[in-house]
Amino acid sequence: MAIKATSFLRDGSLLKTQCYVNGEWVGAASGKTFSVDNPSTNVEVAKCPEFDEHDTEAAIEQAQEAFRSYRKTSARTRARLLRRWYELMIENVEDLARIITWENGKPLADSRTEVNYAASFLEWFSEEAPRIYGDTIQASNANCRLITQKEPVGVCGLIAPWNFPAAMITRKAGPALAAGCSVVVKAPAEAPLTALALAELAHRAGIPKGVVNVITALDNTVAVGKVLTTNPIIKKVSFTGSTPVGKLLMQQSSSTLKKLSFELGGNAPFIVFEDADLDVALAGLIASKFRISGQTCVCANRILVHRNVYDKFISMTVEAVKQFRIGDGMAETTTHGPLIHGRAIAKVEEHVKDAVSKGARVVHGGKRLDLGSNFFDITVLADMKPGMKVGVEETFGPVASFYPFDTEKEAIDMANDSEVGLAGYFFSKDSSRCWRVAEALEVGMVGVNVGAISDPAAPFGGVKQSGFGREGSKYGIDEFLVTKMIMTGIQ
Numbered sequence: 001m002a003i004k005a006t007s008f009l010r011d012g013s014l015l016k017t018q019c020y021v022n023g024e025w026v027g028a029a030s031g032k033t034f035s036v037d038n039p040s041t042n043v044e045v046a047k048c049p050e051f052d053e054h055d056t057e058a059a060i061e062q063a064q065e066a067f068r069s070y071r072k073t074s075a076r077t078r079a080r081l082l083r084r085w086y087e088l089m090i091e092n093v094e095d096l097a098r099i100i101t102w103e104n105g106k107p108l109a110d111s112r113t114e115v116n117y118a119a120s121f122l123e124w125f126s127e128e129a130p131r132i133y134g135d136t137i138q139a140s141n142a143n144c145r146l147i148t149q150k151e152p153v154g155v156c157g158l159i160a161p162w163n164f165p166a167a168m169i170t171r172k173a174g175p176a177l178a179a180g181c182s183v184v185v186k187a188p189a190e191a192p193l194t195a196l197a198l199a200e201l202a203h204r205a206g207i208p209k210g211v212v213n214v215i216t217a218l219d220n221t222v223a224v225g226k227v228l229t230t231n232p233i234i235k236k237v238s239f240t241g242s243t244p245v246g247k248l249l250m251q252q253s254s255s256t257l258k259k260l261s262f263e264l265g266g267n268a269p270f271i272v273f274e275d276a277d278l279d280v281a282l283a284g285l286i287a288s289k290f291r292i293s294g295q296t297c298v299c300a301n302r303i304l305v306h307r308n309v310y311d312k313f314i315s316m317t318v319e320a321v322k323q324f325r326i327g328d329g330m331a332e333t334t335t336h337g338p339l340i341h342g343r344a345i346a347k348v349e350e351h352v353k354d355a356v357s358k359g360a361r362v363v364h365g366g367k368r369l370d371l372g373s374n375f376f377d378i379t380v381l382a383d384m385k386p387g388m389k390v391g392v393e394e395t396f397g398p399v400a401s402f403y404p405f406d407t408e409k410e411a412i413d414m415a416n417d418s419e420v421g422l423a424g425y426f427f428s429k430d431s432s433r434c435w436r437v438a439e440a441l442e443v444g445m446v447g448v449n450v451g452a453i454s455d456p457a458a459p460f461g462g463v464k465q466s467g468f469g470r471e472g473s474k475y476g477i478d479e480f481l482v483t484k485m486i487m488t489g490i491q
């Protein structure tokens with residue numbers, strides 16, 4: 001596989017096709033592998049080890065061994081290690097971006113943005129590591145002194161998705177390492193090479209062996225997930241993925257009562273009020289709805305537009321999407337790439353068919369493209385009604401569906417009519433309305449007159465069935481810490 005890498009990477013040694021356990025590159029004990037395909041071309045780009053339960057348990061034990069000494073390192077040492085890992089990512093942006101595009105399909109420009117975003121979590125948490133504080137508390141008994149200190153929770157299982165194969169790992173591993181934890185990362189089966197390249201950079205950064213372990217599996221994903229959520233050594237699981245899988249992992253984790261943070265599915269409302277600046281709203285929509293062809297948890301999924309500006313805003317959207325260039329992510333001219341695989345295409349197609357059968361109007365796109373089996377046209381649907389699948393489930397594709405509304409209350413009720421609550425966006429020039437609506441939306445993150453809300457400084461996470469816990473920001477490190485109370489009696 002390294003032969004292919006040398007032709008498109010500056011540093012071919014970043015392309016790793018074995019798992020990284022205890023500082024060594026290893027295959028599955030069974031010798032089994034699975035293929036990783038480029039979604040633009042369906043051509044196999046590499047084979048990775050098919051780890052099973054036993055391989056996973058061995059990795060967890062190594063992480064436990066490493067945790068014993070890593071937890072005792074000074075916060076400043078951990079900060080420097082994370083900082084070095086960050087610098088190495090920045091030095092290798094171009095190669096990492098190419099690996100992401102190769103296995104995930106997103107356009108190179110988006111991949112470069114992702115690598116910088118991913119690295120920013122290592123930078124952020126390198127700065128947080130030395131700023132972990134406890135309290136002194138007035139004890140009820142005058143003869144006692146009471147303090148708290150924060151300690152690393154222990155070995156963490158990190159289960160990462162394919163849509164941001166770099167950023168969703170660093171957003172979890174950054175705070176874990178800053179807190180003094182060791183990690184076993186289950187790389188996404190669709191895009192494991194990015195995770196393995198990050199492991200190589202962690203190695204070069206001098207992160208002690210066993211502190212970062214990265215394992216891969218496709219057919220054994222469920223079995224590996226089960227080990228990560230039931231093995232008693234693992235004290236914390238951080239997962240980004242769908243709500244149904246989150247529910248299963250939570251159930252499994254209950255057997256050993258692990259600390260959990262879950263970032264699950266979204267169904268983001270995107271509201272355009274009649275007093276909005278429509279150009280600003282359009283820029284927000286393009287950023288939110290069509291980022292990596294609609295395959296993010298925070299993508300706008302239901303676009304609610306005041307009836308007075310409904311037709312105009314749809315026309316503006318159609319004009320904007322006509323400028324997109326859909327194609328192979330590796331071509332510099334491509335603005336929007338393929339979806340990840342056939343199942344993703346089938347879901348988008350089913351959602352569009354369902355909406356049309358219930359009265360929606362296709363204003364643009366609406367079908368597969370001839371560019372390869374994973375390409376779907378940028379699609380604009382009007383006259384959406386409640387109960388259509390696009391509005392109920394997360395479409396995770398390039399479908400912009402427009403619903404008209406008449407009053408602020410109606411818009412809020414429609415926006416909150418969902419079991420999940422990750423992100424929500426709205427556009428208005430009325431500052432009182434901005435506060436009212438921001439507070440009324442049942443979501444964990446609100447974008448007011450902005451469609452791009454991802455920032456290492458911002459707490460990322462949801463409410464309702466979008467999960468719990470926060471990633472990034474000053475809150476992100478708490479997810480990997482436990483509070484210990486120490487009471488001292490004095491004579």
Ligand code: SIN
Nearest residue numbers: 164240296297298454
């Ligand atoms: C996600 O889709 O889960 C993450 C999106 C982001 O961090 O911006």
